[in-house]
Amino acid sequence: MSPTGPAIAASELSKQYTLGVGRRGYDTLRETIARVGRRSVDRLSGQRTSREPRETLWALRELTFTIEQGEAVGLIGHNGAGKTTLLKILSRITEPTSGWADVTGRVGSLLEVGTGFHPELTGRENVFLNGAILGMRREEIRRRFDEIVAFAEIERFLDTPVKRYSSGMSVRLAFAVAAHLEPEILLVDEVLAVGDAAFQRKSLGKMNEVAREGRTVVFVSHNLAIIQALCRRGIVLEHGRVVADAPAREAIDRYLRTLEQAAAADLLQRTDRDPRSWHDTRIRAVDVTAPGGHSGVVIGGRPATIAVDLTEELPGMDCRLAIVDSLGQLVTTLDSELSSPADRRERELGPRIECELPAVAFVPGRYRIDVVVRAKQQIQDGLQAAAFFDVEPGVFDGRPMAASSGDGIVAAPHVWRLPE
Amino acid sequence: MSGYPETVRLQRTRGFGRTLSPSELWRYRDVAAQIAWRDVKVRYRQTVLGAAWAILQPVGTMVVFTIFFGHLAHVRGEGGSYALSALAALVPWTYFQNALMTGSDSLISNVALVSKIYFPRIFIPAGVAAAGLVDLVVGSALLLVVVGAYGRAPSVGVAMLPVFALISAATALGVSSAASALSVRYRDVRFVVPFAVQLWLFVSPVAYPDSIVPEPWRTVYALNPMVGVIEGYRWAALGTPAPWASIAISAGAALVLLVAGLVYFERAERNFADVL
Secondary structure, rough: OOOOOOOOOEEEEEEEEEEOOOHHOOOHHHHHHHHHHHHHHHHHHHOOOOOOEEEEEEEEEEEEEEEEEOOOEEEEEOOOHHHHHHHEEEEEEEEOOOEEEEEEEEEEEEOOOOOOOOOEEEEHHHHHHHHHHOOOOOOHHHHHHHHHHHHOOHHHOOOOHHHOOOOOHHHHHHHHHHHHOOOOEEEEEEEHOOOOOOHHHHHHHHHHHHOOOEEEEEEOOOOOHHHHHHEEEEEEOOOOEEEEEEEEHHHHHHHHHHHHHHHHOOOOHOOOOOOOOOOOOEEEEEEEOOOOOOEEEEEEEOEEEEEEEEEOOOOOOOOEEEEEEOOEEEEEEOOOOOOOOOOOOHHHHHOOOEEEEEOHHHHEEEEEEEEEEEEOOEEEEEEEEEEEEEEOOOOOOOEEOOHHHHHHOOOOEEEEEEEE | OOOOOOEEEEEEEOOOOOOHEEEEEEEOHHHHHHHHHHHHHHHHHHOOOOOOOHHHHHHHHHHHHHHHHHHHHHOOOOOOOOOHHHHHHHHHHHEEEEEEHHHHHHHHHHHHHHHHHOOOOOOOHHHHHHHHHHHHHHHHHHHHHHHHHOOOOOOHHHHHHHHHHHHHHHHHHHHHHHHHHHHHHHHOOHHHHHHHHHHHOOOOOOOOHHOOOHHHHHHHHHHOOOHHHHEEEEEEEHHHOOOOHHHHHHHHHHHHHHHHHHHHHHHHHHHHHHHO
């Protein structure tokens, strides 16, 4: 295959969604007939009725870019910035509303691992089914079958129906099938976040190999470290537009800056909230402080408080804080639902949740906090990058902390025994 | 898919798109085969009775029909025996009914596929119609065995059975593809389809002989494609007179339904992923 022009060339690519009544895209036939009937009656009786205005949303707006053959490009952006919509258009699942994209070569898309697995079929049968759905020839699947099975580590369960697989097993198998596709263009959405750590490393290695083999890869992940490792170029999307198209490191920096700007602005104004939210209460502000210190700066080894201010107080609220480092890697999750005897519920606290850290155990650097607040068995509000904080070097457990993230990301209390 | 890569332009489809173009369908032929094969395997694996189900459904209905319509209501059978006449109709009818009902629901029940992966979506309802043919073959074989057991010989019409199967498959696919596309947009279509199937049963000569329809109306009657199919099955299995006129009219009607259904499906297809 000789390189002939770009793999993907998009010109003013736009996608508009119609937001249906009640957030559904579909209606019932009954409602539609009733509406049409009502409108024609009104028209006959001479009344002018305004059509119910339909809300629309531009998921993508006039994207123009080219991706050369063999390039590995990371798509970066908030939730709802249009990354997934773009991949859906490029993989032909949905059509653009206007504009066009020329795609040269066979496209394999991995928008969700395990799509198309049928629980009643065995692992073997599902490999063939899924392979075909993902665009592999039967011959090709047969040739690579052993490789796929070995990669997934499920040899012994090949003839077991997939419904008896553990979730880890089916995810491994699904990734293995997808990773052994041989398309000229591979579109990947957030799929490396599956399986256990060992399998994730293996998957990452495989993706790296794919990118190095000179295939075109378009990659979406929230893990910026993976983007940086896999891609040389990054495209940052914001509200459906390209706001940066640059070498990966630069694009990531640009994205991190927009994240920090968003965190510094009024959180109530933000629109990129968790789409599952019920919003009986909203996150008003998130603040990280050390006792007697500035907001946003804490010292390693010293106490710190993360405070989440809300608009409403609801009974039985819970909160989950995800601490994420500057490359988008999850450092730890603090979840009040996993309660400890030391946790307290206090009447006088008001619409506010506090999480106290007796000793900050993160190595010096910059971190962000993703917040999810739950109550009444529902997610009430969720914000990524709700706050940022810096950890200054300090003394952890009586010992000076490692100075940079090159020495890992967390500190652990420990004691040495050494020969004299 | 080897050779040098071709360039596909992705843009909004105006008028008729590529989705039903023969080259597009051929390119994804492996997917079609795998989906139909999946439907066959799952169908026989999920049920305790497995392949017996293909036989039990028409035979069970035949028994009930024979008791109530044949013996108690004294409905005449075609070709002498009510039971055989009913069975000859129930074999294709059961296939048609299952293909139509499952096919109409198929896009909704395959949401994950439709919203995550591209391939010609017509393969989903078409896979259902194709997979059901396995049942139809089993049922037809059973029918011929039973007829033989009654000491009757099938007529030359047996050679036409594949044509009848094709007519019912085309009808089922035409209606179910349109209904499945509609059900993406209007979720209450799934309640309308069973009702429509029930009505369809009574306007088809399943429980009664087709000869009760008087002559001037027979042409109109045969516009229901299942009329030609059922008369054809009775001709093949029971040696009733060859119903050439009905077969021709029904085949034409089936073709019209198929084309109309596919055209509607193709128009609706481009929005599936956005609505589901």
